[in-house]
Amino acid sequence: MMCLIGTVASWAGEATTIYERGTTTAWSSDDLTDWVNTGGTLAATINGGLQFSANNLNPGPVYTKSITTTKNSIVTFNATFKAGGAPNRDSSYDYIKFGGISFRFYEVNKQAKIDIDGTETLLFSYTNRGDVYSITVTINQAKGDVSYSCNTTNGTATSSTSITSIEIGHYRGGREGATYTTVLQNVSVSEELQDVTTAGYTVNYIYSNDTIKSTVGSSTVGATVNAESPITIDGTKYYAADGTTTSMTITSDATANVLNVNLRKALTKTVSIIAVDGDGNELKRFSTECIEGEAAKNLFYTRAVEKDGGYYTIAAANANGVNYGKSVSYTSSDENKIYTLDKSITYYAEESDLNVTRSYAAQGQAPERGSGGDWQRLYANSYAYTDALPAGVYKLDISGRSQSASSNSLDIDVRLADGTLVKTGNTVTWGNAVCSVQTFEGINVPEGASIVVNNATEYNTNVALDYVIAYRTGDATEQITINEIGVSSYVTTYPLDFSNLTDVKALIATSETEDQIVMTKVTEVPANTPIIVRGTAGTYDIPVGTCTALPSTNLLKGSATESIDAGDVEGTVYALKKSDGEFHKVAATVTIPAKIAYFVSTATTAGAKEIKSYTIFGEEETAVSSVNADTEKANVRLFNVAGQQVGAGYKGLVIDENGNKYIK
Numbered sequence: 001m002m003c004l005i006g007t008v009a010s011w012a013g014e015a016t017t018i019y020e021r022g023t024t025t026a027w028s029s030d031d032l033t034d035w036v037n038t039g040g041t042l043a044a045t046i047n048g049g050l051q052f053s054a055n056n057l058n059p060g061p062v063y064t065k066s067i068t069t070t071k072n073s074i075v076t077f078n079a080t081f082k083a084g085g086a087p088n089r090d091s092s093y094d095y096i097k098f099g100g101i102s103f104r105f106y107e108v109n110k111q112a113k114i115d116i117d118g119t120e121t122l123l124f125s126y127t128n129r130g131d132v133y134s135i136t137v138t139i140n141q142a143k144g145d146v147s148y149s150c151n152t153t154n155g156t157a158t159s160s161t162s163i164t165s166i167e168i169g170h171y172r173g174g175r176e177g178a179t180y181t182t183v184l185q186n187v188s189v190s191e192e193l194q195d196v197t198t199a200g201y202t203v204n205y206i207y208s209n210d211t212i213k214s215t216v217g218s219s220t221v222g223a224t225v226n227a228e229s230p231i232t233i234d235g236t237k238y239y240a241a242d243g244t245t246t247s248m249t250i251t252s253d254a255t256a257n258v259l260n261v262n263l264r265k266a267l268t269k270t271v272s273i274i275a276v277d278g279d280g281n282e283l284k285r286f287s288t289e290c291i292e293g294e295a296a297k298n299l300f301y302t303r304a305v306e307k308d309g310g311y312y313t314i315a316a317a318n319a320n321g322v323n324y325g326k327s328v329s330y331t332s333s334d335e336n337k338i339y340t341l342d343k344s345i346t347y348y349a350e351e352s353d354l355n356v357t358r359s360y361a362a363q364g365q366a367p368e369r370g371s372g373g374d375w376q377r378l379y380a381n382s383y384a385y386t387d388a389l390p391a392g393v394y395k396l397d398i399s400g401r402s403q404s405a406s407s408n409s410l411d412i413d414v415r416l417a418d419g420t421l422v423k424t425g426n427t428v429t430w431g432n433a434v435c436s437v438q439t440f441e442g443i444n445v446p447e448g449a450s451i452v453v454n455n456a457t458e459y460n461t462n463v464a465l466d467y468v469i470a471y472r473t474g475d476a477t478e479q480i481t482i483n484e485i486g487v488s489s490y491v492t493t494y495p496l497d498f499s500n501l502t503d504v505k506a507l508i509a510t511s512e513t514e515d516q517i518v519m520t521k522v523t524e525v526p527a528n529t530p531i532i533v534r535g536t537a538g539t540y541d542i543p544v545g546t547c548t549a550l551p552s553t554n555l556l557k558g559s560a561t562e563s564i565d566a567g568d569v570e571g572t573v574y575a576l577k578k579s580d581g582e583f584h585k586v587a588a589t590v591t592i593p594a595k596i597a598y599f600v601s602t603a604t605t606a607g608a609k610e611i612k613s614y615t616i617f618g619e620e621e622t623a624v625s626s627v628n629a630d631t632e633k634a635n636v637r638l639f640n641v642a643g644q645q646v647g648a649g650y651k652g653l654v655i656d657e658n659g660n661k662y663i664k
Contacts, residue, residue, distance in 0.1 A: 015076075015192045018067060019166070022049050022080070022186025038062045049185035052168065053084065060092070060170035069163050072142035072220065073191040075099075077166075079135045083107070084170075084182035094182045096168050098189075100161025101137050103150055104171075112150060116157045123153045132185065139163060142196045142220040158224065197221040199250055201257035205231060207238065212263075219250045227261045230293055237266040237291060267292040271328040273299060288328065296329035383454040384465055385415060391447040391544055392472040398428050398453065399437045400465045407431035408463045410453050412440060416527055417448035418548060422493055423561065428453070430463070444476040446494045446527070447546045476544035480504070484537045489576040489597035491530045491558040497545030499523040504535035504542070509555035509599060522550060530558035530597030532576075558597040566590045571600040 021027050027044040035042060035050070042063055043051045052063055069075050083094040083105035093104040093113075102115040105126075112123045112133070137148045139159060146157040168184055198218045203225065205213040213233050219225055226247045229240040240246045241262040248259045272287040288299045402408045412426040426440050445451065451470060455463055478496055482488045482504065498506045507519040508531055524547035525531055531554075558564070566573040567588035574583035575590075575598045583599050592598050638646050 015190050018069065018075075018189040018191060019065070020188040022184075023188060034065055036064045036066075038064075049080075049082075049183045050168075050187075051181055051183045052170075053181040062167065062169035065166045067163060067165055067189055069141065069189075069191050070193060072196040073193050074138065074140050074142075075163050075189065075191045077135075077137040077139075077187075077189050079187045080132060080185040081135055081168075082130060082132045082183040082185060084130065091171075093171050094169075095171065096135065096166075096184065098137050098166055099139060099163035100159045101139070101146065101148060103133070103135055105133070112153075114148065114150065114155070116146065117159055117161055121155075123150050123155075140194075142194065143223040197252060199252055199257055200254040201225055201248070201250055201259070203227050203259045203261065205233065205238070205261050205263055207263040207265075221250050221252050223250050224248070225250060225257075225259065227259055229261070230266060231263070237293070238263040239266055239292070240264075267330065269330050269332075271299060271332050273326060290328060290330040290332065292330045294330065296327045296332075299326050299328045383452050385450045385452045386470060388417070388448045388450050389445050389470060390472065391449075391476050391546070392445055393474040393476050394443045394445050394451065395439060395441045395471040395473050396443060396451065397437055397439055397469040397471070398465070400428065400430055400463065401436075402430035402463065410455050410463055410465075412443070413452040413454050414443065414445055415450050415452045416446060416494070418527075420527055421452065421454075422527070441473070444478065444494060444544060445470075446476060446544045477541035478544060479539055480533055480542055481539045482533055482535050482537050483578050485578065485581045486534060486537060487576070487581045488533050488578075489530065489556075489558070490533050491560045491595050491597055492525055492527055493560045494544045495527045495547045496525050496542045497523070497547070498525075498542065501540070501542070503538075504533060504540045507532040507534065508550060508552075510552050512555060512601065520552065525550065528560045529554065530556035532556070532597065555599060556597045557600055558592070559594055561594050563594050564592045564598070566592060569600055574599045574601060 021031060027049055029044050031044045031050065032042055038061060041053050042061075050063075052061055077098040079096060079098075081096045081103070092108070093106045095102050095104045097103075100117045103123075104113045104115060104120070105111075106113070107129060110126050112126060113120050114123050115121075133150055135148075135150050137146065139146050141162060144158045144160055146159045148155050148157070166187065166189070168182065170182065197220070199221055200216065200218045203215040204211050205215075205227070213231075217225075224247055227240065229246055230237050232238070241264045244262040245259065246261060248257065250257055269290050269292075270287050271290050272285050274285050275283040286299060288297065290297070396412065398412075400410070407429055408431075409427050409429040412424050412428060414422040414424060416422060424443055426443070428438050428440070430436065443451065453465060476494065478492065478494050480488070480490055496506070498504065506522050506525055508522055508525075508529075509518070510520045511518045519532060522531075524545050526547050526549060529550065557569075566586045573586040573590075573592070575586045575592055575596065576582070577584045586592065586598070
């Protein structure tokens with residue numbers, strides 16, 4: 001227990017002016033140096049007072065004048081204040097603040113309010129923008145007693161904030177280029193010293209007959225000391241128990257200044273949203289714990305629920321707007337939401353909190369990350385992505401909105417497990433500040449890949465997502481077309497699995513000598529891999545696999561997404577010609593499109609004739625391609641085993657006029 005009594009001697013009844021402008025002393029430009037300016041424009045005029053203005057500033061300008069007062073004195077503040085208005089924002093206000101007392105003037109709803117140590121109260125409503133307000137505040141710093149008036153509205157209160165400054169400002173800026181000017185026409189601050197006697201006190205916080213915290217201090221005799229309620233002790237929130245006294249008046253007898261406050265733990269309540277099927281059977285319960293006195297929070301529930309192999313979706317009539325969530329607090333009653341049975345889809349999983357990250361260190365702000373289905377705002381050069389998904393073809397429901405009147409778009413991409421980003425060619429667009437759910441089908445997702453909603457637009461800060469739901473509708477495949485001669489070149493987008501296919505085979509180029517390359521059959525290939533595909537002419541759906549590496553080096557080149565200029569490649573470039581199935585030399589001016597595989601020869605045998613083409617032939621498992629000089633192809637005649645002369649396109653065993661045998 002603290003026992004402390006003291007008396008502070010002063011010259012009671014003498015009022016001293018601390019600061020004054022605009023009444024007996026005119027404003028001047030020299031006064032500007034006394035005010036700390038944090039935005040907008042500040043000016044002082046002889047007749048107009050201290051003026052400040054701003055244009056579209058957020059949070060708005062603030063101007064502060066430091067004040068030094070004597071401890072425990074009675075301070076009186078007088079001001080004549082002309083509010084300039086807060087255009088187009090209902091949460092904006094002009095204000096003048098003295099100590100912990102702030103007078104606020106809201107332009108949009110025309111309300112004057114007072115805020116005392118964080119508690120705001122309505123004073124009156126007004127009609128005209130630019131009215132002049134007469135303000136008086138008297139604060140007894142020893143006792144915390146406050147009396148105030150604003151025009152004809154008077155009041156009393158208690159304030160614990162000491163007086164160190166005068167502040168004028170504007171909370172949040174105007175929109176659409178609106179300019180506003182606010183004026184402090186006159187101001188005066190005076191103080192009256194007083195004899196003050198202080199005494200010590202103790203506040204004991206008691207739970208289950210144990211004192212779990214004590215607060216000691218000193219205060220002015222006659223002042224009121226209030227216990228904290230609620231109070232958090234060691235992470236647990238407590239309230240004063242019913243019937244317990246929570247305040248005391250300080251007396252000169254310090255031994256009597258003891259306040260014992262009995263506590264109870266803050267009450268908690270589980271609030272639930274219950275999903276049931278059409279027969280009333282519970283499918284899933286979405287719950288959150290709410291604590292007495294705490295602010296409301298969002299309880300989110302999903303659009304679809306899995307139960308015992310069945311998949312259920314919520315009826316549109318039961319959706320709470322577009323967020324699929326409800327604001328709940330300790331005062332909320334339990335609520336049920338009925339989910340209607342719908343087994344027409346194969347559903348992967350309930351949507352989870354979108355993972356939001358920054359894709360590039362470019363212009364634009366970092367994206368916000370919400371939780372549990374809250375809006376995910378995608379700033380410039382940022383993206384959102386789902387968790388890794390099982391392989392399959394997916395349908396997407398994407399709920400989002402444009403944050404402005406202009407149209408805003410996001411790309412839908414797939415990110416492979418190794419980080420490679422695959423463009424699907426799908427774009428979701430919202431326009432004219434519209435929120436909607438849009439659906440996309442046929443999105444191939446390999447094992448472990450994720451779906452990415454990508455905002456790659458610089459300076460675009462007006463797109464927000466609510467949720468992304470992925471429905472698995474089938475197995476993932478990639479289409480490859482083999483031309484009429486039975487051989488095509490290709491570059492894979494996804495990792496592919498040829499192991500169970502009989503009508504189509506994949507080959508890679510594994511080595512090169514001075515007159516041949518070796519083609520090797522592979523059953524699995526990674527994403528973005530150039531291959532030769534052999535088989536009966538037609539279009540094939542190749543299953544998406546999980547391969548991440550080839551069994552050996554691949555000499556074939558190419559890109560699934562980008563074209564290649566042959567002139568930029570080091571070495572001689574050869575590309576497959578559809579008419580004869582051979583790799584022909586490509587001129588440096590030719591651009592090889594994306595998805596087309598090519599071969600780069602590095603053969604530099606001295607005296608060798610320039611190679612014009614490579615011919616693919618031989619066994620399926622280890623196909624050997626003979627290297628033919630252009631002059632040989634032009635001048636040497638070829639014959640089949642019957643002795644009949646054949647052309648260059650003949651397939652099978654051939655014998656040239658020099659007796660050399662070839663398999664074509």
